[in-house]
Amino acid sequence: MAVLIDLVLLSMLALTALRIIFLKDLFAVVMLFGIYSFLSALIFINLDAVDVAFTEAAVGAGISTVLMLSTLALTGRKEKESKHSSILPFLVVTVTGAALIYGTIDMPPFGDANNPIHQHVAPRYIEQSPVEVGLPNMVTSVLASYRGFDTLGETVVVFAAMIGVLTLLSVRRKEDDEAPDSGLKSHRVLHVVAKIIIPFVILFALYVQFHGDYGPGGGFQAGVIAAAAIILYALVFGLPMALRVISPKFLQILAPLGVLLYASVGIYSMFMGGNFLDYNKLAHDPVHGQHYGIIIIELGVGITVFAVMLSIFYAFASQAERRNVS
Amino acid sequence: MLEQHLAALPILLPLIAAPIVLLVGRSSLAWMVATLVSGFATIAAWQLLITCLASGSLSYAVGGWMAPWGIELRIDAANAFVLLAVTAISTLVLIYSKDSVAKEIESDKHLLFYTAHMLCLAGLSGILVTGDAFNLFVFLEISSLATYTLVSLASDRRCLTAAFRYLVMGTIGATFILIGVGMLYMKTGTLNMLDLSVRINLYESSRTINTGLAFVMVGVGIKLALFPLHMWLPPAYTHAPSAVTAFLASTATKVAVYVMIRFIFTIFGADHVFNDMGMDLILMVLAVVAIFKCSYMATVQNNVKTVLAFSSVAQIGYMVLGIALVSAAGLMAGLIHIFNHALMKGALFMAVGAVFYRVGSVNLQDFRGLGKHMPWTMAGFTLAGLSIIGVPLTVGFISKWYLVSAALDQGNWLVAVLVLLGSLLAVVYIGRILEAAYFQKLPEGTDPEQVKEVPYLMLVPMWILVIANLYFGIDTSLTTDAASAAAQWLFENSQTSVPQVMEMKP
Numbered sequence: 001m002a003v004l005i006d007l008v009l010l011s012m013l014a015l016t017a018l019r020i021i022f023l024k025d026l027f028a029v030v031m032l033f034g035i036y037s038f039l040s041a042l043i044f045i046n047l048d049a050v051d052v053a054f055t056e057a058a059v060g061a062g063i064s065t066v067l068m069l070s071t072l073a074l075t076g077r078k079e080k081e082s083k084h085s086s087i088l089p090f091l092v093v094t095v096t097g098a099a100l101i102y103g104t105i106d107m108p109p110f111g112d113a114n115n116p117i118h119q120h121v122a123p124r125y126i127e128q129s130p131v132e133v134g135l136p137n138m139v140t141s142v143l144a145s146y147r148g149f150d151t152l153g154e155t156v157v158v159f160a161a162m163i164g165v166l167t168l169l170s171v172r173r174k175e176d177d178e179a180p181d182s183g184l185k186s187h188r189v190l191h192v193v194a195k196i197i198i199p200f201v202i203l204f205a206l207y208v209q210f211h212g213d214y215g216p217g218g219g220f221q222a223g224v225i226a227a228a229a230i231i232l233y234a235l236v237f238g239l240p241m242a243l244r245v246i247s248p249k250f251l252q253i254l255a256p257l258g259v260l261l262y263a264s265v266g267i268y269s270m271f272m273g274g275n276f277l278d279y280n281k282l283a284h285d286p287v288h289g290q291h292y293g294i295i296i297i298e299l300g301v302g303i304t305v306f307a308v309m310l311s312i313f314y315a316f317a318s319q320a321e322r323r324n325v326s
Numbered sequence: 327m328l329e330q331h332l333a334a335l336p337i338l339l340p341l342i343a344a345p346i347v348l349l350v351g352r353s354s355l356a357w358m359v360a361t362l363v364s365g366f367a368t369i370a371a372w373q374l375l376i377t378c379l380a381s382g383s384l385s386y387a388v389g390g391w392m393a394p395w396g397i398e399l400r401i402d403a404a405n406a407f408v409l410l411a412v413t414a415i416s417t418l419v420l421i422y423s424k425d426s427v428a429k430e431i432e433s434d435k436h437l438l439f440y441t442a443h444m445l446c447l448a449g450l451s452g453i454l455v456t457g458d459a460f461n462l463f464v465f466l467e468i469s470s471l472a473t474y475t476l477v478s479l480a481s482d483r484r485c486l487t488a489a490f491r492y493l494v495m496g497t498i499g500a501t502f503i504l505i506g507v508g509m510l511y512m513k514t515g516t517l518n519m520l521d522l523s524v525r526i527n528l529y530e531s532s533r534t535i536n537t538g539l540a541f542v543m544v545g546v547g548i549k550l551a552l553f554p555l556h557m558w559l560p561p562a563y564t565h566a567p568s569a570v571t572a573f574l575a576s577t578a579t580k581v582a583v584y585v586m587i588r589f590i591f592t593i594f595g596a597d598h599v600f601n602d603m604g605m606d607l608i609l610m611v612l613a614v615v616a617i618f619k620c621s622y623m624a625t626v627q628n629n630v631k632t633v634l635a636f637s638s639v640a641q642i643g644y645m646v647l648g649i650a651l652v653s654a655a656g657l658m659a660g661l662i663h664i665f666n667h668a669l670m671k672g673a674l675f676m677a678v679g680a681v682f683y684r685v686g687s688v689n690l691q692d693f694r695g696l697g698k699h700m701p702w703t704m705a706g707f708t709l710a711g712l713s714i715i716g717v718p719l720t721v722g723f724i725s726k727w728y729l730v731s732a733a734l735d736q737g738n739w740l741v742a743v744l745v746l747l748g749s750l751l752a753v754v755y756i757g758r759i760l761e762a763a764y765f766q767k768l769p770e771g772t773d774p775e776q777v778k779e780v781p782y783l784m785l786v787p788m789w790i791l792v793i794a795n796l797y798f799g800i801d802t803s804l805t806t807d808a809a810s811a812a813a814q815w816l817f818e819n820s821q822t823s824v825p826q827v828m829e830m831k832p
């Protein structure tokens with residue numbers, strides 16, 4: 001049954017990808033990208049990778065779609081005719097695809113318990129992590145503790161993305177506040193529904209943030225969901241209102257603070273005599289230490305991801321508004 | 327405490343400084359914090375190199391988890407040597423950038439510049455220090471994102487197209503590396519480099535592993551601007567702010583060369599890559615074409631930054647040529663050139679940045695008469711230029727000497743002759759600039775009062791590099807010791823292979 005579902009999902013994925021290549025209407029392309037992400041998320045669920053599916057749905061289908069739509073608001077929705085010859089790119093893509101297929105020919109059998117990935121490091125994660133780290137969600141144990149340095153790196157990647165976007169697009173400042181109100185003024189129903197939904201979205205974000213140790217979720221997903229709540233507010237009630245609730249300046253302080261919070265756990269464990277990010281040293285009982293460490297670093301991740309996602313949205317949206325005014 | 331964490335410091339210092347620099351709020355304060363932190367990282371790198379030369383390699387288990395379950399930082403002579411070059415150049419460039427950046431970058435973006443520089447340094451150090459293949463990818467992403475940002479900071483609008491092109495190519499490169507690492511993981515179940523090297527040998531001639539090797543090599547090839555994947559580099563170096571070009575030209579591509587060395591020698595094993603897959607011939611041909619094609623391109627450019635950018639691609643050809651000779655001597659020549667080229671290109675781009683500071687553009691005709699009006703800058707440029715050509719008593723000579731003698735060791739006369747012919751092209755492109763500077767008069771209508779020497783904060787770091795060019799060209803004990811120790815270590819561990827399989831008990 002699972003194989004059948006996989007086949008259906010994968011063929012839908014291929015069809016979506018083909019459609020994306022040939023469509024000239026960029027608005028439709030963005031929508032199809034959203035569908036593509038949702039399909040990938042479903043495939044991840046079928047692979048029992050619920051955490052990954054969650055992230056893909058929140059980031060790939062959610063935030064990315066909004067950001068790409070904001071870009072379309074700046075650039076227009078029709079794809080320009082390319083003047084370049086497409087022979088070389090076609091050749092490169094064909095060779096890459098052929099290499100990928102060639103590489104998968106003697107791939108280990110799909111889902112076999114004797115595969116190298118299930119035989120080497122994974123058994124320890126499965127058998128020892130409930131004792132060593134003490135969390136029911138092994139994915140969180142690996143991400144936040146065994147490979148916590150990678151996660152710190154990923155958080156810094158997100159932070160670096162914000163630095164990049166701020167370099168290119170400056171966020172609107174308070175002075176040009178007299179811009180006409182944007183948002184969907186006349187849509188009463190949207191106003192009411194949004195006002196009801198937003199508190200629940202934020203509540204859900206907090207749940208995902210702090211329940212990541214027990215179920216799917218964690219800082220990345222929570223940060224994105226919380227940012228989505230504010231983005232929804234900005235879309236329905238207009239950007240100026242959102243800027244009044246959470247100012248871009250505040251976000252630019254919040255994002256580095258999240259990274260510092262994460263790093264400070266590592267520094268503290270160094271002062272307690274352990275290596276960088278050694279949570280065992282955070283409390284007398286190593287398992288308690290692991291628990292404290294993971295909660296704090298997940299909070300750092302959540303804060304940074306929230307601040308960066310919202311900053312990037314502000315940067316795009318204020319460019320679009322400025323264009324509308326002029 | 328510091329001693330125990332020495333291996334982690336070169337990453338942690340800039341990584342933690344980056345958010346702090348963004349928070350301090352004042353440009354001069356940000357500059358001070360960044361420079362100090364980079365200086366401390368240099369001291370840590372120096373200590374690491376000394377430790378590694380004395381006692382082999384050093385391992386640090388992040389989070390207290392032993393490899394292969396956790397992430398290991400692993401330092402030997404090879405990465406400590408490159409790390410010292412990267413951190414030292416970063417510090418000098420930061421000192422230099424105070425005035426340069428004030429001139430070239432809008433004042434409300436200074437904080438972003440220093441933050442991005444710190445992020446880039448953290449990423450590059452991370453790539454060098456880590457002993458984990460996926461962790462390497464994470465730091466590659468940090469340094470890449472920071473690099474695109476740095477390039478796009480210039481006030482010249484053309485930098486945006488250059489940065490975009492760089493971003494597209496760089497992302498393709500990073501994705502290829504990720505696909506390659508994924509394939510290795512699929513076959514071996516591990517991400518730790520040493521563990522990978524052992525477990526790859528368990529599966530002889532696996533298609534998946536060989537495809538992984540191909541993807542990693544192409545990805546790294548893009549990152550190090552290996553001909554013909556170098557097209558992103560000249561525009562990026564031309565339009566980026568001067569301080570950024572000086573930093574990137576002497577560090578970013580060199581770190582990518584290191585990644586190539588690490589993947590070939592530590593992970594896949596030189597025997598497999600060169601003898602079974604015949605990669606040495608491919609690399610050698612590409613390297614030789616790069617040396618001639620790009621040196622020639624450098625001789626016909628009008629913008630001096632573009633000249634030096636094409637020269638960089640050609641110089642990367644020399645490094646790859648050293649690797650492709652498949653001998654400890656060749657590898658040592660490659661490693662020593664990584665260090666030496668960082669010294670030359672750092673000094674050259676700083677000098678060009680100084681010209682931009684006073685003259686406002688860096689086309690060839692703007693260099694006319696500068697020999698008289700900016701004597702120190704042009705003297706520095708001349709000495710570093712002689713070093714690129716490979717004149718005796720400069721580091722360039724040392725690099726070429728070891729490369730040629732490594733080629734001759736194998737009886738490879740053709741390569742030796744080609745290396746020397748390549749230097750002749752360098753005479754042409756450096757000579758054109760010197761001719762304009764010393765034998766022509768300042769263009770009509772330029773106010774000679776305006777064209778004067780640059781501030782000391784720009785001259786001093788430039789001259790430190792110039793003197794290093796001469797010093798390491800005469801007293802080569804540090805560089806040759808480190809490079810030959812590194813090459814020996816890499817080569818022997820790669821050839822005799824099968825070190826102890828990692829203990830499996832938790």
